[in-house]
Amino acid sequence: DILMTQSPLSLSVIPGEPASISCRSSQSLLFNNGNNYLDWYLQRPGQSPQLLIYLGFGRASGVPDRFSGSVSGTNFTLKISRVEAEDIGVYYCMQALQTPRTFGQGTKVEIK
Amino acid sequence: EVQLVESGGGLAQPGRSLKLSCQASGFIFRDYTVTWFRQAPGKGLEWVGLIKSKPFGETTEDAASVRGRFIFSRDDSENIAYLQMNNLKVDDTGVYYCTRGIGAIFGVPYGLDVWGQGTTVTVSS
Numbered sequence: 001d002i003l004m005t006q007s008p009l010s011l012s013v014i015p016g017e018p019a020s021i022s023c024r025s026s027q028s029l030l031f032n033n034g035n036n037y038l039d040w041y042l043q044r045p046g047q048s049p050q051l052l053i054y055l056g057f058g059r060a061s062g063v064p065d066r067f068s069g070s071v072s073g074t075n076f077t078l079k080i081s082r083v084e085a086e087d088i089g090v091y092y093c094m095q096a097l098q099t100p101r102t103f104g105q106g107t108k109v110e111i112k
Numbered sequence: 113e114v115q116l117v118e119s120g121g122g123l124a125q126p127g128r129s130l131k132l133s134c135q136a137s138g139f140i141f142r143d144y145t146v147t148w149f150r151q152a153p154g155k156g157l158e159w160v161g162l163i164k165s166k167p168f169g170e171t172t173e174d175a176a177s178v179r180g181r182f183i184f185s186r187d188d189s190e191n192i193a194y195l196q197m198n199n200l201k202v203d204d205t206g207v208y209y210c211t212r213g214i215g216a217i218f219g220v221p222y223g224l225d226v227w228g229q230g231t232t233v234t235v236s237s
Contacts, residue, residue, distance in 0.1 A: 054223030
């Protein structure tokens with residue numbers, strides 16, 4: 001199984017400030033079509049997960065443009081350019097290259 | 113509105129069975145693989161398994177932790193997917209979600225853009 005490692009596991013941010021979450025995969029998520037199969041999800045308290053980013057950097061429909069994803073080899077980054085109060089929750093990366101799908105441990109984001 | 117709604121959760125004793133349903137609406141259900149996830153209380157997300165669409169033979173894949181106990185099925189005429197959970201264990205306790213994806217490789221979805229609200233399964237004696 002592909003191991004996904006997220007950091008940090010918790011993050012306290014000031015509204016309006018940027019935030020960054022890292023995710024590393026134990027093997028390449030690059031398929032021979034040139035896509036990296038890595039998704040980012042946000043699970044707000046008491047809610048179902050919500051797709052933010054797919055294929056490493058594609059923003060899902062309705063996701064604000066303050067969210068962005070980037071890829072460097074087996075390292076993936078989710079950036080929030082200016083954190084807002086509604087961004088609190090747990091962020092997960094998930095590899096979508098192989099089954100079983102596997103997730104990072106989650107990063108809990110709270111507002112300072 | 114594109115929607116998935118799970119139902120069928122509840123309390124079951126170890127060794128017993130439960131059958132979850134995932135009712136789809138607002139999209140062409142038969143074109144999509146349905147993937148199931150679960151989340152134990154206070155824990156992260158875990159992939160449970162999936163059932164592919166008819167073009168991919170409605171084949172299923174499952175996590176090692178549920179293999180031989182959980183069965184995935186679908187009824188495209190009713191826009192519904194099922195998760196039959198047999199020989200339940202305490203570790204099966206959690207919220208179960210069904211999902212669909214934006215795209216797929218070899219019928220296995222990525223970019224899970226629609227999630228149900230979840231249904232809670234509690235396995236306890």
